[in-house]
Amino acid sequence: MKKTLFKIFMSLVVIPTFVVGVLYWLNERGFFNLQQIELAVEGNDQGSNFLKPLLADLNKELETYRGTSLWSLDLPEVSEKVKKMRWIQGSSLSRRWPHQLSVRILPREVKLLFVSQNGKLLPIVEDGSFLQPVAAGEAPDVSLLAGDVFEKNVEMRKKAVTTISEIPDEGRFSRKTISELRYDSKEGFWATLIQSGMKVKIGDGQVSLRAARVSQVIEYMESRQLEARVIDANLSKKVLVRLRKGP
Numbered sequence: 001m002k003k004t005l006f007k008i009f010m011s012l013v014v015i016p017t018f019v020v021g022v023l024y025w026l027n028e029r030g031f032f033n034l035q036q037i038e039l040a041v042e043g044n045d046q047g048s049n050f051l052k053p054l055l056a057d058l059n060k061e062l063e064t065y066r067g068t069s070l071w072s073l074d075l076p077e078v079s080e081k082v083k084k085m086r087w088i089q090g091s092s093l094s095r096r097w098p099h100q101l102s103v104r105i106l107p108r109e110v111k112l113l114f115v116s117q118n119g120k121l122l123p124i125v126e127d128g129s130f131l132q133p134v135a136a137g138e139a140p141d142v143s144l145l146a147g148d149v150f151e152k153n154v155e156m157r158k159k160a161v162t163t164i165s166e167i168p169d170e171g172r173f174s175r176k177t178i179s180e181l182r183y184d185s186k187e188g189f190w191a192t193l194i195q196s197g198m199k200v201k202i203g204d205g206q207v208s209l210r211a212a213r214v215s216q217v218i219e220y221m222e223s224r225q226l227e228a229r230v231i232d233a234n235l236s237k238k239v240l241v242r243l244r245k246g247p
Helices: 002-028 048-067 075-083 154-165 207-223
Strands: 036-041 088-096 100-105 110-114 121-125 180-183 187-193 201-203 227-231 240-243
Touching: 036 048, 036 075, 036 121, 048 075, 075 088, 110 154, 154 180, 187 227, 201 207, 207 227
Parallel strands: 036 100, 201 227
Antiparallel strands: 088 100, 110 121, 180 187, 187 201, 227 240
16 A cells, blocks of 8 residues: 555656756756747748748747747747738747747738839738838739729729639639739729730629630630730620731
């Protein structure tokens, strides 16, 4: 009976107390101090150049916690600091013992790249808001958005995001084939194609239907070796094509 009680006493009191004491001793000597911050990006298909300066800024913010013991590191506080970065859609943080912090990030998808009057490139995300300006070499591979109407009007930027999102990602007329998107107050949205410079009048509403019609028209023209200057898809049931008349 005494041996049993001794074993219980050792397992419930002495050993845990010893372990806690060792951990406390190691912690007091900085063994668990944060030394390494791991940043991992998930679901990114818009190029590393775009994220490099953003990750550098985030890492700079998190550097203030370096040297803090993982035992006392306030993860909710760190999480709030990460969430304040406008380019981050979601994140998860975890301690990696003995001295590492792991931060997994889901960046917001850039839908368009606005060209301001002074030439700055401003990424636009799904809610129409701007991110910080980027250099041309760091810009994500998305269509440009041009026009003074978008600079201070977030609702118009949302409208542009909705329009570009309803255009397919693949096909003869797709997001990948559009170099620039503009808006006219009377005629709605216009798109310029990358390779040919052809203008496509999209208008307002029924964008996916009109995009499908435009793709069919472009495919037909390519099979007949025809070149168009303008395609007007802003019609109820048909598409109007203005062919090039000269070289």
